[in-house]
Amino acid sequence: MAPNVTLRHVRVPFRSPFATAAGDWSARESWIVVLRGADGRVGVGEAVAPDDAALAAAVEAAELDLASAPLVAHCREGIGVGVNATLPGLDPVSTAQVARMAVAAGYRTLKLKAGARETVGELAIRVASVRDAVGEGIALRLDANGTWTLDEASARLESLAPYELQYVEQPMAPAALDDAAELRRRVATLLAADEGVTSLADARLLLEAGAADVLVVKPARVGGPAVVAEIARLATEHGVPVVISSLFETGVGLALGLRCAALLPDVPGWPAAERDHGLATADLLVDDLLVEPLAVDRGRMRVPGGPGSGGLGVTLDEAAVARYEVAP
Numbered sequence: 001m002a003p004n005v006t007l008r009h010v011r012v013p014f015r016s017p018f019a020t021a022a023g024d025w026s027a028r029e030s031w032i033v034v035l036r037g038a039d040g041r042v043g044v045g046e047a048v049a050p051d052d053a054a055l056a057a058a059v060e061a062a063e064l065d066l067a068s069a070p071l072v073a074h075c076r077e078g079i080g081v082g083v084n085a086t087l088p089g090l091d092p093v094s095t096a097q098v099a100r101m102a103v104a105a106g107y108r109t110l111k112l113k114a115g116a117r118e119t120v121g122e123l124a125i126r127v128a129s130v131r132d133a134v135g136e137g138i139a140l141r142l143d144a145n146g147t148w149t150l151d152e153a154s155a156r157l158e159s160l161a162p163y164e165l166q167y168v169e170q171p172m173a174p175a176a177l178d179d180a181a182e183l184r185r186r187v188a189t190l191l192a193a194d195e196g197v198t199s200l201a202d203a204r205l206l207l208e209a210g211a212a213d214v215l216v217v218k219p220a221r222v223g224g225p226a227v228v229a230e231i232a233r234l235a236t237e238h239g240v241p242v243v244i245s246s247l248f249e250t251g252v253g254l255a256l257g258l259r260c261a262a263l264l265p266d267v268p269g270w271p272a273a274e275r276d277h278g279l280a281t282a283d284l285l286v287d288d289l290l291v292e293p294l295a296v297d298r299g300r301m302r303v304p305g306g307p308g309s310g311g312l313g314v315t316l317d318e319a320a321v322a323r324y325e326v327a328p
Contacts, residue, residue: 003035003036003037003038003043003066004035004036005033005034005035006033006034006036007031007032007033007034008031008032008034008321008325009029009030009031009325009326009328010029010030010031010032010250010289010321010324010325010326011027011028011029011324011326012027012028012030012250012285012286012287012289012324013026013027013285013286014026014027014028014248014284014285014286015283015284015285015286018088018248018284019088019089019090019113019115020089020113020143020145025248025284028048028248028249028250028285029048029326030046030047030048030049030249030250030253031046031047031048031050031054031055031058032044032045032046032058032250032252032289032316032321033045033046033047033055033058033059033061033062034062034316035062035063035065035066037066041066041310042065042066042308042310042316043061043062043063043064043065043066043067043310043311044061044062044065044252044312044314044316045057045058045059045060045061045062045063045065045252045253045256046058046061046220046249046250046252046253046256047220048220048221048247048248048249048253049220052223053198053199053220053221053222053223053224054220054221056223056224057219057220057221057222057223057224057225057227057256058220058224058253059224060224060225060226061219061224061225061252061253061256061312064225064256064259064310064311064312065310065311065312065314066310066311067310067311068310068311079300080295080297080300080301080302081258081261081262081277081279081300081301081302082108082109082273082274082275082276082277082299082300082301083107083109083276083277083278083279083280083296083299083300083301084107084109084110084111084139084141084276084277084278084280084299085099085102085105085107085109085110085111085280085299086111086113086278086280086281086284087099087102087110087111087112087113087130088113089112089113089114089115089118091126092125092126092128092129093129095112095126095129095130096129096130096132096133097133099130099133099134100133100134103134103138105296105298105299106297106298106299106300107138107276107280107299108137108138108139108276108299109138109139109140109141109166109276109299110130110134110138110139110140110141111140111141111142111143111169111278112126112127112130112140112141112142112143113143113145114142114143114144114145114147120152120155120156120159121159123156123159123160124156124159124160124163127140127142127160127163127165128162128163130163131163131164136164139166139276140163140164140165140166141165141166141167141168141169141192142160142165142167142168142169143168143169143170143194144156144168144169144170144171144172145169145170145194145195146170146171146172146173146174146194146195146196148171148172149172149179150172150176150179150182150183153168153171153172153183153187154183154186154187156171157171157183157187157189158187160189161187161188161189165189165190166190167189167190167191167192167213167214168189168190168191168192169192169194169216170192170193170194170195170196170216171183171191174193174195174196174198174202175196177196177205177206177209177211178209178211180193180206180209180211180212181209181210181211184210184211184213190213190214191211191212191213191214192212192213192214192215192216192243193206193211193212193214193215193216194216194218194245196211196212197215197216197217197218197221197222197231198221198222199222199223199227200222200227200230200231200234203215203217203222203231203234203235204234207234207235207238207240212240213240214240214241214242214243215231215235215240215241215242215243216242216243216244216245216278217231217232217242217243217244217245217260218244218245218246218247218257219244219253219256219257219260220247220249220253220256221247224256225256225259225260225263228242228244228260229260229263232264232265233265235267236265236266236267239267239268240267241264241267241270241272241275242264243275243276243277243278244257244260244261244264244277244278244279245257245277245278245279246278246279246281248281248284248285249281250282250285250287250288250289250290251282251288251289251290251293251294251314252289252290252312252314252316254279254281254282254288254294255294255303255312255313255314256312257277257279258277258279258294258301258302258303259311259312261275261277261279276299279301280296280301282294287317287320287323287324289316289317289320289321289324290304290314290315290316290317290320291314291315291316291317292304292306292314292315294314
């Protein structure tokens with residue numbers, strides 16, 4: 001007998017507005033796919049948009065969750081998957097303070113959001129404040145959300161060279177592959193594609209154009225874990241590592257991201273086990289919709305597992321889903 005399928009539309013507020021170069025976030029709207037088997041077991045997935053790719057990812061996640069027991073290996077033999085802390089676009093003093101708190105909590109990688117209206121000098125001051133606050137042993141990433149031109153990206157990255165960014169994420173528009181390849185020739189900072197990775201075909205174009213040193217892959221955006229695995233295989237053939245990131249999902253979507261991250265292949269120079277992923281974003285929301293939250297300890301993230309959980313290792317909090325459900 002086929003599982004019973006339910007689709008639940010939720011809107012979960014952010015704890016406070018989250019600023020990015022592309023705009024401010026105030027709530028995460030998504031659709032929770034619930035599959036109920038004839039034996040009473042439940043599988044869950046999350047779609048962050050009512051489009052084909054997101055819904056396919058959610059259904060595949062729910063099927064994995066329903067069909068299998070918790071995959072202990074996807075939490076790196078119990079030690080968890082490395083994750084970065086995401087810092088909002090605040091003023092230099094506030095950003096440095098948040099960065100120090102993240103490092104004190106055990107994070108070894110910090111991701112800064114570039115401000116939509118920051119000048120070259122203002123951005124350099126803010127990045128410098130973080131580097132001074134956390135020292136040289138912490139990896140810093142910067143996300144521009146595709147808002148810079150080629151010349152703006154060149155100027156900004158030249159000014160940031162002393163602060164040794166691990167990489168800059170989506171400095172220019174996703175379609176600007178030639179500009180990205182040119183920027184790679186101009187600057188020493190590694191470039192990561194994020195918004196440009198919407199499918200296996202897009203990933204292939206990026207790799208063949210030499211437009212990225214790193215691919216940041218969001219399972220909900222590309223269509224689910226099977227597509228993530230294909231992108232990672234292709235990227236590995238080109239010597240390009242994959243980092244998994246969130247679209248500010250609830251704990252349901254983040255659990256799928258953890259599974260994908262744990263199954264990535266190694267790339268020479270950057271083994272999969274040493275990469276930190278952009279998945280520690282549940283605390284940005286007022287609720288992660290789980291009975292037991294995803295655990296982040298010393299910069300590593302694990303699913304709770306436990307009785308009743310399936311292949312994703314999480315259990316949906318029905319009361320929380322009802323609280324944030326959007327009326328049809």
